[in-house]
Amino acid sequence: MNAVDITQATKAFGKTVAVRDLDLExxxxxxxxxxxxxxxxxxxxxRMILNILYPDSGVIRVFETERTGPRLADVGYLPEERGLxxxxxxxxxxxxxxxxxxxxxxxLDVDGWLETFAMTGHSKATIESLSKGMSQxxxxxxxxxxxxxxxxxxxxFSGLDPVNFEIMRTAIxxxxxxxxxxxxxxxxxxxxxxxxxxxxxxxxxxxxxxGTPEAIRTAHGSxxxxxxxxxxxxxxxxxxxxxxxxxxxxxYELTLNSGADPQQLLAALIQRVRVHRFEVSRPxxxxxxxxxxxxxxxxxxxx
Amino acid sequence: MRRIRTLIKxxxxxxxxxxxxxxxxxxxxxxxxxxxxxMAIFAGHVDTTDKKIAIIDHSGAVVQALLDAAEQRNAExxxxxxxxxxxxxxxxxxxxxxxPHDPELQRLALSDQVRDGTLHAFIEIGPSVLHxxxxxxxxxxxxxxxxxxxxxxxxxxxxxxxxxLRWERLQEAGIEQTEVPDLFDWVxxxxxSLVSRDEASGEVQEAKRKDEIEAFIVPLITAGFMILLMMMxxxxxxxxxxxxxxxxxxxxxxxxxxxxxxxxxxxxGALAVSLTGGIFYLVAAVLMLxxxxxxxxxxxxxxxxxxxFLILGIVFFSAMYAALGSVCNDAKDAQQLTFPAMxxxxxxxxxxxxILRAPLAPLATVMSLIPPFTPLVMLLRMTSPEGIPAWxxxxxxxxxAISSILSVWLSGRIFRMGILSVGKLPKFRQLVKWAxxx
Numbered sequence: 001m002n003a004v005d006i007t008q009a010t011k012a013f014g015k016t017v018a019v020r021d022l023d024l025e026x027x028x029x030x031x032x033x034x035x036x037x038x039x040x041x042x043x044x045x046x047r048m049i050l051n052i053l054y055p056d057s058g059v060i061r062v063f064e065t066e067r068t069g070p071r072l073a074d075v076g077y078l079p080e081e082r083g084l085x086x087x088x089x090x091x092x093x094x095x096x097x098x099x100x101x102x103x104x105x106x107x108l109d110v111d112g113w114l115e116t117f118a119m120t121g122h123s124k125a126t127i128e129s130l131s132k133g134m135s136q137x138x139x140x141x142x143x144x145x146x147x148x149x150x151x152x153x154x155x156x157f158s159g160l161d162p163v164n165f166e167i168m169r170t171a172i173x174x175x176x177x178x179x180x181x182x183x184x185x186x187x188x189x190x191x192x193x194x195x196x197x198x199x200x201x202x203x204x205x206x207x208x209x210x211g212t213p214e215a216i217r218t219a220h221g222s223x224x225x226x227x228x229x230x231x232x233x234x235x236x237x238x239x240x241x242x243x244x245x246x247x248x249x250x251x252y253e254l255t256l257n258s259g260a261d262p263q264q265l266l267a268a269l270i271q272r273v274r275v276h277r278f279e280v281s282r283p284x285x286x287x288x289x290x291x292x293x294x295x296x297x298x299x300x301x302x303x
Numbered sequence: 304m305r306r307i308r309t310l311i312k313x314x315x316x317x318x319x320x321x322x323x324x325x326x327x328x329x330x331x332x333x334x335x336x337x338x339x340x341x342m343a344i345f346a347g348h349v350d351t352t353d354k355k356i357a358i359i360d361h362s363g364a365v366v367q368a369l370l371d372a373a374e375q376r377n378a379e380x381x382x383x384x385x386x387x388x389x390x391x392x393x394x395x396x397x398x399x400x401x402x403p404h405d406p407e408l409q410r411l412a413l414s415d416q417v418r419d420g421t422l423h424a425f426i427e428i429g430p431s432v433l434h435x436x437x438x439x440x441x442x443x444x445x446x447x448x449x450x451x452x453x454x455x456x457x458x459x460x461x462x463x464x465x466x467x468l469r470w471e472r473l474q475e476a477g478i479e480q481t482e483v484p485d486l487f488d489w490v491x492x493x494x495x496s497l498v499s500r501d502e503a504s505g506e507v508q509e510a511k512r513k514d515e516i517e518a519f520i521v522p523l524i525t526a527g528f529m530i531l532l533m534m535m536x537x538x539x540x541x542x543x544x545x546x547x548x549x550x551x552x553x554x555x556x557x558x559x560x561x562x563x564x565x566x567x568x569x570x571x572g573a574l575a576v577s578l579t580g581g582i583f584y585l586v587a588a589v590l591m592l593x594x595x596x597x598x599x600x601x602x603x604x605x606x607x608x609x610x611x612f613l614i615l616g617i618v619f620f621s622a623m624y625a626a627l628g629s630v631c632n633d634a635k636d637a638q639q640l641t642f643p644a645m646x647x648x649x650x651x652x653x654x655x656x657x658i659l660r661a662p663l664a665p666l667a668t669v670m671s672l673i674p675p676f677t678p679l680v681m682l683l684r685m686t687s688p689e690g691i692p693a694w695x696x697x698x699x700x701x702x703x704a705i706s707s708i709l710s711v712w713l714s715g716r717i718f719r720m721g722i723l724s725v726g727k728l729p730k731f732r733q734l735v736k737w738a739x740x741x
Binding site: 084085087088096097101 | 305
């Protein structure tokens with residue numbers, strides 16, 4: 001079963017199309033990564049899943065139900081730009097959010113989460129007296145308290161120190177283990193790769209990647225070579241295996257054409273230059289991300 | 304509905320459970336009625352320093368009468384008969400002979416005495432004061448002091464002066480004072496309500512005495528409380544919503560509640576806060592008036608109307624202010640919108656006195672039927688002793704109820720778009736578009 005099914009969703013603000021003809025399936029019980037550069041349409045997509053915004057056309061189903069209007073009790077949301085009622089006490093605030101979600105406060109769950117995040121001692125502190133990391137943890141708890149089945153998190157790790165980062169990462173994995181579906185938006189590609197079972201990249205309002213990290217890397221994974229060689233100009237046009245060259249301080253990052261044999265390239269290179277280092281690698285998600293953004297950017301500039 | 308209930312609870316507790324609310328509740332009427340209280344306090348602090356006043360009477364006809372009147376006043380009104388305390392200044396009048404050679408110099412010398420405090424004032428009575436119709440310039444009476452416009456003595460002296468002049472004129476006509484001693488006795492005109500028949504007993508009821516307290520003070524205090532309760536709950540809505548939006552609380556709440564639920568939580572929360580204040584003031588007023596034995600002044604018949612207008616007025620204004628707050632992106636935006644938003648709320652306050660003086664005039668009637676003005680103006684008219692046609696409060700209430708529903712509906716549409724909007728403050732045309740198209 002899918003937690004979210006999006007079919008041909010389009011949303012425009014005036015003349016700007018934020019999301020265009022988006023099709024997306026988010027399997028229930030998975031951690032799903034939504035990636036893309038700033039202003040690509042991620043937040044609009046998340047707001048549409050949450051019913052905060054309605055699509056101009058297309059259908060969005062959450063747990064197989066098409067909803068417009070009322071909020072779903074089993075959906076939690078952690079927006080990117082977040083704040084809390086500064087004068088409220090931590091526990092009162094979490095009780096308020098748990099009551100807002102399910103209709104009645106859930107003290108057991110609130111206290112459980114406070115304990116998980118080692119915040120029991122701060123339950124009577126006002127929000128304004130908390131450090132940034134602490135209030136970020138409270139915001140996280142507010143989005144997951146009373147155990148929603150689907151949690152949408154926009155950059156949940158931004159600004160966290162390594163200790164709190166690890167606590168939150170563990171909490172997200174625990175939620176997934178319990179069956180919660182998590183939609184995660186992040187700019188941290190390494191994190192997305194390590195945490196998400198499926199990924200979708202949106203760029204300029206259009207889906208450009210969708211699948212498991214492994215499948216994406218395979219599909220977009222022209223092999224890459226890190227080359228260090230003696231100084232001098234390399235006549236790249238003489239090497240048909242090379243698709244793209246990215247010059248670094250003292251090395252080159254080569255993208256090979258699909259099907260090209262790195263061994264043949266090495267043999268050809270040795271004929272012309274003195275090779276110090278030749279390292280074959282598959283592109284990371286970060287590389288694919290940057291490559292797509294650059295390519296789309298160039299196409300947009302030419303259009 | 305349960306989400307609205309949760310939001311109302313939070314709004315209410317956040318507002319009421321603060322020291323500011325309790326202090327505000329107690330202090331607001333004091334600050335609000337500050338000028339009235341100050342006047343009452345200072346009314347008891349009269350300057351009792353004796354007032355020395357020089358009189359130059361060119362006619363020679365009235366000076367003695369003024370001296371006698373001052374002496375009589377000093378004997379009767381300067382000291383409290385029971386306590387013996389001095390409660391008023393004595394008027395010490397001095398007869399000064401006119402200087403026929405240099406009247407200007409005489410005026411300058413007396414003015415200098417007023418300046419250095421030897422005299423309080425000096426009066427110059429013209430030679431033809433008895434017959435102004437024959438020589439109006441010569442009939443002038445001038446009162447010279449540091450602040451003649453607000454001088455209590457100037458007001459007092461006009462009475463004995465004119466009375467003496469009238470007797471002098473009658474004497475010239477051959478009528479002696481002893482023949483008609485009560486010729487100039489003053490009778491006052493009492494303000495009374497209309498006579499009515501008691502429906503139960505069938506007896507004709509005597510008309511009630513209507514005084515200034517009933518005519519002005521009671522309506523003004525009632526209207527004052529209406530303004531106070533609206534200021535307490537509806538007026539801060541614009542800033543509060545803007546703050547929740549800019550502090551990024553709104554989006555977190557919007558993940559769990561629709562914009563309409565969010566807005567209604569705030570509107571009804573504000574309503575609950577003002578009703579708490581209203582009930583507090585109602586109980587306090589009943590207790591205070593009962594203790595003072597002045598419960599008769601309590602406008603019992605308008606209390607249900609007061610709360611009906613209060614509830615609808617707060618819903619109308621709170622929803623409107625919440626919508627305007629939702630389109631603001633910083634404090635500057637909120638500042639820019641506050642004055643125009645407050646205008647329909649403030650306008651009737653400038654017209655309180657004209658409305659009270661003529662509650663049945665077209666201005667008052669029309670204003671009381673314009674929904675944003677209805678709570679204040681209709682209430683003011685209803686509490687005035689004159690009374691208003693029975694259909695008007697009902698018409699006002701119906702129009703206000705329709706407008707409040709419309710305000711909630713349109714504001715909800717603006718709020719939904721505004722709360723997530725960023726960038727520049729939308730223009731009025733854009734707000735109308737949001738309100739109409741949603």
